Amino acid sequence: MVPDDVRHVLGLPYYAEIARIAERGLMDSIFLADNLAIAGYRVTHLPQTQFDPISVLSALAAVTSHIGLIGTGSTTYAKPWDLARRFATLDHLSGGRAGWNIVTTVTPLAAAAFGEASHPDPAERYVWAHEFTDVVTHLWDAWEDDALVGDRERGVWADRSKVNDPHFHGQFHRVDGILPFPRSPQGRPVLVQAGQSSAGVGLAAKYAELVFSGPPSLEAAVKFRTTLHEQVVKAGRHPDQVLVLPALMVTLGSTEAEAQERARTLEELSSPEFRWQNALYTAGLDPDAFDPDLPLPEPTGSVPSSRAERLYAAARARPEASLREVAQHIEGGAGQTHFVGTPEQLADMIIEWQDAGAVDGFTVMGSTLPYELATFVDQVVPVLQKRGRFRTEYTGSTLREHLTG
Ligand SMILES: Cc1cc2nc3c(=O)[nH]c(=O)nc-3n(C[C@H](O)[C@H](O)[C@H](O)COP(=O)(O)O)c2cc1C
Known part of the structure; x- marks a missing residue:
């Protein structure tokens, strides 16, 4: 190998x-x-x-x-x-x-x-x-x-x-x-x-x-x-x-330009489906239960995590936007700071x-x-x-x- x-x-x-x-x-x-x-x-x-x-x-x-x-x-x-x-x-x-x-x-x-x-x-x-x-x-x-x-x-x-x-x-x-x-x-x-x-x-x-x-x-x-x-x-x-x-x-x-280029290449490599699914999953929501091309529906029960609170807040700020678009601006990993x-x-x-x-x-x-x-x-x-x-x-x-x- x-x-x-x-x-x-x-x-x-x-x-x-x-x-x-x-x-x-x-x-x-x-x-x-x-x-x-x-x-x-x-x-x-x-x-x-x-x-x-x-x-x-x-x-x-x-x-x-x-x-x-x-x-x-x-x-x-x-x-x-x-x-x-x-x-x-x-x-x-x-x-x-x-x-x-x-x-x-x-x-x-x-x-x-x-x-x-x-x-x-x-x-x-x-x-x-x-x-x-x-x-x-x-x-x-x-x-x-x-x-x-x-x-x-x-x-x-x-x-x-x-x-x-x-x-x-x-x-x-x-x-x-x-x-x-x-x-x-x-x-x-x-x-x-x-x-x-x-x-x-x-x-x-x-x-x-x-x-x-x-x-x-x-x-x-x-x-x-x-x-x-x-x-x-x-x-x-x-x-x-x-x-x-x-x-x-x-x-x-x-150089800064090289770092930006690496970040852009990595971003391009990611699957378009991955980001919205990962935003839901890391927030404690089941990706299979949502349609990415519709706006994120309001929660029905308790909100599962602080990350989910942030996702719902981002969706409320753009009520016309689909879940896919909202998730585009959410960092999917544990943190939210990307250097x-x-x-x-x-x-x-x-x-x-x-x-x-x-x-x-x-x-x-x-x-x-x-x-x-x-x-x-x-x-x-x-x-x-x-x-x-x-x-x-x-x-x-x-x-x-x-x-x-
Ligand atoms: C750096 C970092 C690492 C984390 N690692 C894990 C982990 O390994 N497993 C896990 O279930 N949650 C992990 N979490 C999520 C939190 O433990 C917590 O479950 C999540 O933020 C939801 O709780 P909250 O609503 O109190 O924020 C991590 C969060 C951060 C910021």
Whole structure:
């Protein structure tokens, strides 16, 4: 198989190469998203794998030594004990590099995949998510730090008196039973959250150490971070305990004209059907239920996500326009900010956003991989280092140490 064969995405070497490049660039972590169900249109157009993130990250733990390994886990479709064990396992195997991106799962297609009669509405999913996260942290905390004895002579693995069964009996979850192994290197894997609605921000304020966001502008990013910090304080925590890393799509070129040309070529390669279907799917709506040549009908029930709110608002602003036309102006990925330009210009933008109090860093998404990532590492990171804005070596060994170091 030649390296640029698209089937390459199905093998570990593809992921290993990306992880190694990111680690060469001294980045805090790599992040694997997950949606749990795949819409039919994505089968046709998108060479994505959506492998189980923990399996991939566990394999990557073996081929990297420092970089953090963050994966998505669903509070609606997983069981707390199982999820707690899986992320704690990753934390052990990686020497303390695991992070859990807490999501409630927005796509209603997940319900059918999991044999559920219906997909809960957003308010219910977030109430559920609070309790779920609470149980998971209780499970991680159940083994005290010094419960492990490891004494061969006396034949003692652990001190039973230092292992406290959480006996969690909540409104939705009932968990009796400890995790089968001692506390992982970070104690708790790093908690990450990406919901943008007020309920999503509420969950982040209570638990998250790192927040992925998707602001459409610098002003929106400042506002989001300020609101989040206010909520963090209300939840009894300090704003410094929560880092905000907006998603930033990047298309790079050695000149601005070259970057624009790359962006235009990529845009032309995309299927005309993909954009409107992706706008619906990423908003938690079923693409098969809509006609792209008619205006988007008003919602009949609750709106499934903050992204769907934005899509409906865009449709209301142009009532005559078809869904296809409205979707043309909606970014389909996780974020809404797309940078197109040179490495120098990107370094300038990163510094500008940081200095404006909009971000603590970015979740960089290359419009192609590994090209944009390798270019970022080889040409943007050195500029940031030269300006004293980026580490020149890893000083810690765990993900939490990278975030706070
Ligand atoms: C950078 C970023 C990454 C995300 N990753 C995932 C993911 O892997 N899986 C998922 O189901 N949702 C993901 N989301 C979506 C959010 O977790 C959330 O479900 C969605 O924004 C709907 O919630 P909201 O209405 O509170 O915004 C991501 C969002 C952003 C901005």
